Amino acid sequence: MRKIKIAVVGYGNRGGVYASYALSRPEEAEICAVVDCLEFKLKEAGALFGLPEDRLFLSLDEFLKANVECDIVVNATMDQMHYETAMAILEKGYNMLLEKPITADKNELLAIEKKAKEKGVYLFVCHVMRYSPYFVEIKRLINKGVIGEIFALEMNEHVSAGHFVNSYVRGRWHSEAECGSSFLLAKCCHDLDLMCWLNNKSEPKAVSSFGSRGYFKPEFAPEDSAEYCYDCPRLHTCMYSAKLMHLDNDSAPYVTWEGIKKPLDEITKEEKIAYLKTSIFGQCVYKIDTDLVDRQCVSVNFANGSVGTLNMIGGTTRGGRNIHITGSKGEIEGYWESSEFVLRIYNANLQEYAEKRISVKDKLTNTGHMGSDFEIMKSIVAYLNGDRESVSITSIDDSINGHLCVYAADESRKEGRIVFLEEYKQL
Ligand SMILES: NC(=O)c1ccc[n+]([C@@H]2O[C@H](COP(=O)([O-])OP(=O)(O)OC[C@H]3O[C@@H](n4cnc5c(N)ncnc54)[C@H](O)[C@@H]3O)[C@@H](O)[C@H]2O)c1
Known part of the structure; x- marks a missing residue:
């Protein structure tokens, strides 16, 4: 296995998480350069990864001019910087792992997709949940046809009160106008990505949504x-x-x-x-001037007639993600944070069903997002070494579909209409 050289742009919280893979698997990956506009972060990274001065850059421009040889650039800058930095990194011909959300703008999203295809480079998105052992197991069962044809995917994400206040009332994502991301984009682009990826035998066709700011006001x-x-x-x-x-x-x-x-x-x-x-x-949580919703529901109609629903609620007692996928042969139901789900399959006479509890607890690493932060790096490093086993890495089109569903949902919520994706993409 070739050792994969990784450059990190934006050595903050997320950049540090992905870079730490090289510390836990030094035989597989090494950090070859770090870019951050804060000098103390560069110093920290330099010491941790043993990087010389000429591999530490205060700007992306300097890094791109230095022609550093690397297999992939991790772009972990903040949301508003993704478009500009992603286009420059792709233009230079680097493979890229880009933090979510890809961007908040549909035209920018399509431009990034086009640029990656034009340049013939790999573009991965940090939709880390796809890589968690829990969703990998569910996807494998779907791919094997165990639950048959998918009828519906019912999902929810409950954002606990503490988390919601920290990030979406007081925190850096408190305002769509300031940060560029709606609550749905910042928090649940993961969930709509999961919906489109789990159901990628088909494609989303139309989206509708309701939501409002109901409590923190x-x-x-x-x-x-x-x-x-x-x-x-x-x-x-x-x-x-x-x-x-x-x-x-x-x-x-x-x-x-x-x-x-x-x-x-x-x-x-x-x-x-x-x-x-x-x-x-x-500031008082009720008095912060904000444009973010604290509840939203989304319905997605897929081309093959299957349907998906997602309820996103901010300020709940217990945080977490629930999923219930029903199919022609059986169903899957689980709570992500428990690392267990139930598989129900009809017996031949249709009068009864067998129920099996499936646990992925033994596959968990103690990294963030239920092991996903480690697994995404492991899968991508293996992929760059030619391993095509991962069910999580699929065509970039699935990631694009998830994001389009987010934008369409927000447009539907604001304008009170159903958004048809084919038409929406052309606008
Ligand atoms: N995948 C996930 O589940 C997940 C979870 C949380 C956050 N995120 C996303 O990850 C991204 C990063 O979030 P974070 O919490 O790590 O933010 P952060 O602020 O901790 O990190 C961003 C880093 O970029 C640096 N930076 C700012 N301007 C720069 C510039 N011009 N050039 C180079 N570096 C610059 C900052 O100094 C900082 O170190 C965001 O887009 C966020 O939405 C993803």
């Missing part, structure tokens, strides 16, 4: 609440108190404190409190 704020938690009489009692969530519990520190622009372990408690007194992370 001013009329639900307690009467005596202030704009900022640190000025509020409920600082110690409100379940969304910034002190409780961000200072005491320190949930998702890399997201919360990124505005301080210092390595996490160098940020003092005093700096954190000062930050919470003035930044969005210290």
Whole structure:
């Protein structure tokens, strides 16, 4: 097996996760260059991967000019930068693993697809869930025809209250206008990707959707609440108190404190409190001006008549993803976070069915997204070495379809109409 050379553009949270594959499997992969606009991140990466100065770049331009020999570029920049950086990396002829969402714009999406095809390079998308042992097992059963012809895929994603507030009320994805991504695109492009990939015997044809901001808005704020938690009489009692969530519990520190622009372990408690007194992370969750929905349902009609539905709900008690796929011979039902699902198959007389509980717990690594973050790198490194076994890596068209369904759903929700994808692609 050839050792795969990986360059990372955007050495933040996600870039670091993918790069760490080279540390756990040094015989398979090595990091050959890192690009980040923050000097301290380059220093960190340089030390961790033993990179010389001339392999650390403060801009993508400098990296592209340096003609570094590499097998794949991991593009883990933030959402708004994906289009520009992806086009430049593809233009240079590099294979690329691109973070989701590919982009928030349909024309940019189609341009990226076209550029990758024109250049004849591999374009993989970090739809990491496809690579989790759980969905790999489900896809294998579907491909083998175990549940027969798919009738329907019913899915949901419940985003727990803490996660929702951290990322979509206060966090960096709190506003579509500012970040470029809707809630559906930022969170559930994974789910619509899963739907299109699991059902890729057919193609999505039409999409409709409803959704709104129902709870995290001013009329639900307690009467005596202030704009900022640190000025509020409920600082110690409100379940969304910034002190409780961000200072005491320190949930998702890399997201919360990124505005301080210092390595996490160098940020003092005093700096954190000062930050919470003035930044969005210290604002009342009901009073933040935002354009994001907190609930949305999506229906997809596929060309072969099968249907898919997805409910995305922000601010739930237990977070997680449920799926129920029904087919002509049987069905699959499970909760992703449990790493188990149930397979039901009719007996010959149609009067009874056999039920089997399938667990993938023994296949889990302790990396993020139920092992997906490790498995995606493993599959791609193997793919670049000629191994075509992965059921997760399919034509880029499946990823494009999932994204088109997201855009179409948001358009349907905003405009109150069914969106037909063939026509929509031409607009
Ligand atoms: N696949 C998943 O499940 C998943 C999960 C979370 C986030 N994401 C996506 O991953 C992407 C990255 O998210 P993150 O949390 O790692 O963000 P991050 O902010 O931690 O990382 C982005 C990095 O890019 C660097 N950067 C900014 N401008 C740059 C420039 N001009 N040139 C080079 N580097 C630059 C930043 O300094 C930072 O280190 C986002 O698009 C996000 O939506 C995907």
